[in-house]
Amino acid sequence: xxxxxxxxxxxxxxxxxILKNTHFSSEKNSTFWKFETFVSxxxxxxxxxxxxxxxxxxxxxxxxxAQPSTTWKVPGTLGPADWQARIYQGIVLVTSPHxxxxxxxxxxxxxxxxxxxxxxxxxxPQLVEDKLLFQQDGQPAVLVQPETGETKQVLPRDxxxxxVPRDEKNWIQLGQAGQLLTANKEWTExxxxxxxxxxxxxxxxxxxxxxxxxxxxxxxxxxxxQVDLAERWRSAVVGTQLPRPLLPPTPHPLGVVGVTVSxxxxxxxxxxxxxxxxxxxxxxxSGHGEILARPAIDSEGNIYLATRNQVSAWNPLGRKLWxxxxxxxxxxxxxxxxxxxxxxxxxxxxxxxxxxxxLSRFPLPAGVASAPAIEKTLLxxxxxxxxxxxxxxxx
Numbered sequence: 001x002x003x004x005x006x007x008x009x010x011x012x013x014x015x016x017x018i019l020k021n022t023h024f025s026s027e028k029n030s031t032f033w034k035f036e037t038f039v040s041x042x043x044x045x046x047x048x049x050x051x052x053x054x055x056x057x058x059x060x061x062x063x064x065x066a067q068p069s070t071t072w073k074v075p076g077t078l079g080p081a082d083w084q085a086r087i088y089q090g091i092v093l094v095t096s097p098h099x100x101x102x103x104x105x106x107x108x109x110x111x112x113x114x115x116x117x118x119x120x121x122x123x124x125p126q127l128v129e130d131k132l133l134f135q136q137d138g139q140p141a142v143l144v145q146p147e148t149g150e151t152k153q154v155l156p157r158d159x160x161x162x163x164v165p166r167d168e169k170n171w172i173q174l175g176q177a178g179q180l181l182t183a184n185k186e187w188t189e190x191x192x193x194x195x196x197x198x199x200x201x202x203x204x205x206x207x208x209x210x211x212x213x214x215x216x217x218x219x220x221x222x223x224x225x226q227v228d229l230a231e232r233w234r235s236a237v238v239g240t241q242l243p244r245p246l247l248p249p250t251p252h253p254l255g256v257v258g259v260t261v262s263x264x265x266x267x268x269x270x271x272x273x274x275x276x277x278x279x280x281x282x283x284x285x286s287g288h289g290e291i292l293a294r295p296a297i298d299s300e301g302n303i304y305l306a307t308r309n310q311v312s313a314w315n316p317l318g319r320k321l322w323x324x325x326x327x328x329x330x331x332x333x334x335x336x337x338x339x340x341x342x343x344x345x346x347x348x349x350x351x352x353x354x355x356x357x358x359l360s361r362f363p364l365p366a367g368v369a370s371a372p373a374i375e376k377t378l379l380x381x382x383x384x385x386x387x388x389x390x391x392x393x394x395x
Contacts, residue, residue, distance in 0.1 A: 069391040071365070072109040074382065077101045081288070083382035085390075086124050087375040088132060088146050094388055097122035104149060107378055107390050113149035117142070128165055135163060135207070156187050162207035166229075174208050174217060180227065196225055196235060206248025209256050214270060216256045218249040224256065224268055239268045242275070246284055250295050254316055257295045257303060259284075265295070265305060267318065274318035283307040286329050288384065290370055294331035296339065298353060304332040304339050311341060311356060324356040330371040340394075342368045348379070350395065360395045 074083045079098035086093045091112065092105045097120055104112045119139050125132040128143065131152055135141035141163045143153040155163055161175035166182060173181045178197055183190030198204070202221045209216040213230035222242040228234045242260050249256035255269015263280020267273065284293040284307060296304040301316035306328040313321040326349070330342035338359055339351040346367040350359045364383065372381035379394040 069389060070107070070109045071383075071387045071389050072105070074386050074388060075101070075103055075114075078103075081384075082290075082369065083386075083388075084124065084370045085373055085380040085382045085388050087373040087378055087380050088125075088127055089130070090375065090378065091146050092373075092380045092388065092390060093125070093132075093146075094382065095121040095124075104146065105388070107380075107392055109388075109390065112147070115144075115149045126164070133163075137162070159183075159187070159190070162204070164207050164210060166210055172208055172210060172215060174204060178204070180208075180215070193227075193229070194235070196227070198223075205245060209249050209251045211251055211253070211255060211269070214255075216249050216268075218245060218256075218258070220245070222258075222260065224249065224258070226270075239266070239273050240275075242266055246291065246293060250297065252297055252303075252316075253301045257297065259293050259295060259305070265303070265314070267303070267316070272316065276314060276318055276320070278305060278312060279307045279310065283309065288369070290330065290368075292328050292331050294371070296332040296334040298334050299336070302353065304334065304353070306330070306332045306341055311339075311351065313339075313353065313356065321354075322356040324351075330368050333372060333374050335374050340372060340374055342372055342381070348372055348381070348394075362391070362394060364389060 074094065077099055078094065078096040078101060082098060083094060083096050090107060092107060094103045094105065100117045100120055101114060102117065102121055103114045106112055117134060119136045123136065125134045132144040132146055133141060134144060138160060140157045140160055141155040142151060145152050159173060159175060159181065161173045163171050163173040166172040169185060171183045171185065173183065175181055178195050180193040180196060181190055182193055196217065198219060202219045202223065205218045205220045213228065215227040215229060217225045222245050224238045226236050226238045242258055242264055244261040246259045246261045249258055252267060254272040255267060258266040258268065261280055261284060263278050264275050265278050266275045284291065286292055286308065292306045292308060302321065303314045305312050308328060309325060310323055311326050311328060311332060312323040315321055327344040328341055329344050329346065333340045339353055340348055341351065342348050344367065346364045348362040348364060351357065352359050366383040366385040369382040369384045372379055374394060377392060377394050379391045381389050383389050
């Protein structure tokens, strides 16, 4: 008997076994769940019809081997809402702006460690040389080992201020009263670069942003200060004031990207400066208060921005590439090859960065509480039902 005849004679039991062990989707409205139900309830003489579909199941073997999703409950110490899940070197870090606690999990959901900080974790940590940098305005920055939660370094308490890497060997810090400092990584040597002055009623907004040899510093009134470190000390205010900034400046290869609550997207830097409108005000937020209009920037400098009812993209020169309607529930996340955004269905969509078309759809068991985190094919997201959802094989 030929191989083809064997396949076309495959029993229904074999097909059902494959379908039940294939992790396409466990949702009851999924195509494969409906098809599995159809196979189990349909009688065909000789069962040869199912042999045809058996061939399709064999073709889908790579998907059948995909690892299943994992969920676990958010710890009660993180409060009732606004949980955040972030991924650092395969470790899922769960925090909340309402709590001083943070929890680190393996992608399987196993708790690796937990610790209590000295302040609520309203900002996500930054990965610096394989360590997590935690900081808050007015607090000394802390470096934590991701695998153990052990404190590796506490930056000097007499130098409180926003601290970021200047390069591989040095820090740069915005201290009190606009003092700009540079120091080696151990903080055994430091020097004052100069002072920046602000008008009465204005204040600094977020940490410094280092792009090449230029440092950018935003203010709560929407001004942007620029310091050129290559020419010792030369500071200037860049462009026009953009009131009501929604977020601190975001680094871009040509400078920094700014977003205002009123609906203005800007790129300001040494060689580029433009401002473009987008739907602002309440459109910047999801129904539960999550900031949607958080810019994502790809390797070519294109900018992607979500609002409540659409997603748009601009090139580095400010030309709009595309806009598409979408009921968004998270900010856009950029990963090489596509843009990812959660919608209200609920699902995570992978969008074509060139056109905005949907490339794939990944259903979720509940709506998102915050933007998803993606590292390679690993997805982690906090859901509004109080669970952390992790899948290791995001397409």
